Amino acid sequence: PTTSPFLHPGPCSVEDKLAIIHLRRDLQLPTILRQRDDDNEGYVEGKVVNTRFGSFPHSTLIGLPWGSQVRASKVDTGSRGRRGKGDEKKRKREESEAAEILTKRSKLAETEDDDGEVSTPPTPKEGAEVVAASSGFIHLLPPTPENWTISLPHRTQVVYTPDYSYILHRLRARPGTNIIEAGAGSGSFTHASARAVYSGYPEMGDVNGSTTKKRKRGKVWSFEFHEQRHMKLEKEIHDHGLDGIVQITHRDVCEDGFLVNGESPNADAIFLDLPAPWLALPHLTRSKPPPLKGPNGIAPTDSVSNGDASPKPFVSPLNPSAPVHLCTFSPCIEQVQRTVSAMRQLGWVDISMVEVSQKRFDILRQRIGIDNGAQRGLQTSPASVDEALQRLVEVEGNLRNFHEQGERTEGKKSEKINPNNREKILESLVEKKVYKEGRLVHRTEQEVKTHTSYLVFAVLPQEWSEEDEKRARAEWPIKI
Ligand code: SAM
Known part of the structure; x- marks a missing residue:
């Protein structure tokens, strides 16, 4: 079983695992908590997170119940503390900026706090090496796909929570689902889908409710053709303990399709966040596709090269015994038109387009x-x-x-x-x-992010032969 903090966070923060340092609703820092100072930052306290609300040695953050409020510490910079005059000025400026932000923030907290009290941070856990409380405090949270999406290092545009929750719901992603994702980009969708398909929660048992039968293992088959992005995501997935659930392949899917070392992902669901999804669709068929007509006129592939020049028989990357659900994510309507045209020619049905428009309401007491x-x-x-x-x-x-x-x-x-x-x-x-x-009042966000992308959904039905029909009739005790 995985020990990923995204899937099994446990009751407390743990050394060498990811935690989210929550400064404000829209300002969160993902941090792998480490007692030792491998980067040699020079703090006596070991590794330290420096934020605009003060400094937080990792030693004060390890072993705390999730949700704890932690006060900033005065940290000792040891030998590193010998700074030049310019550094001193910079430090003073940073301190006064931090103080200003803190004043603003505590006022905000006053307005936001539900019972009207400004809460006092609790005393840090026993044994924590807090020298003296200085400026502010943070909250320590377990990582979730939602807070990871807000805080992850952006390497590309990402899919945000309102979109991916709706997409995963429409793709019927659930424990045991095999999902293909291309391109993986910054890994926002990757983390959300990994949680959706993960089937290792002990309380779940198997699909029939029994804990004795083995549950089908779900997997995210992720593809990214940009080398650096691929490498960074691979490292992140490893650091987050998601190796067994996410498999990342460095690949141009429009050229080389979706088989991994010749093996089919057996996909039940597909999410394409690519500039030209219609070029990837001919690889997502149940049998060798016919040449596409119109502007999508591209040759069908009957083999997957994988660096091997010899042609191989067509192998479908799809689950042969279930309908496959697909979503594409495109910002322009012209991309949607080309995608829908290719979908129609390749036998996809139930094609529909949706745009998710999120509006945030701030509720506060006047x-x-x-x-x-x-x-x-x-x-x-x-x-x-x-x-x-x-x-x-x-x-x-x-x-x-x-x-x-x-x-x-x-x-x-x-x-x-x-x-x-x-x-x-x-x-x-x-x-x-x-x-x-x-009085309780609400107001909408001033800057409402309206358009993200158009979501095109479609279903590829299961192929149904005469033999399938005979078997189905024999299995079903219904007379037609
Ligand atoms: N869905 C991602 C997320 O939530 O973080 C963001 C995806 S980003 C918008 C699109 C990614 O697709 C880029 O990283 C790009 O390198 C990759 N890409 C574009 N064309 C590709 C192709 N033909 N094969 C594989 N990846 C591709």
């Missing part, structure tokens, strides 16, 4: 009260503060009326603030933090 920043603004822009003050007094008044008299007074004109009471009101509002009673 803060009532006034903070020190606004108080400072009093000196610079009294007019705008007056306006804000008037609004706050109104909201406060509405709330008071509602709580004391059960009367809703929103929208009613309230009295103007007496300028003599201005300072007093301001002070009382600063004291109060009534945002538990604040």
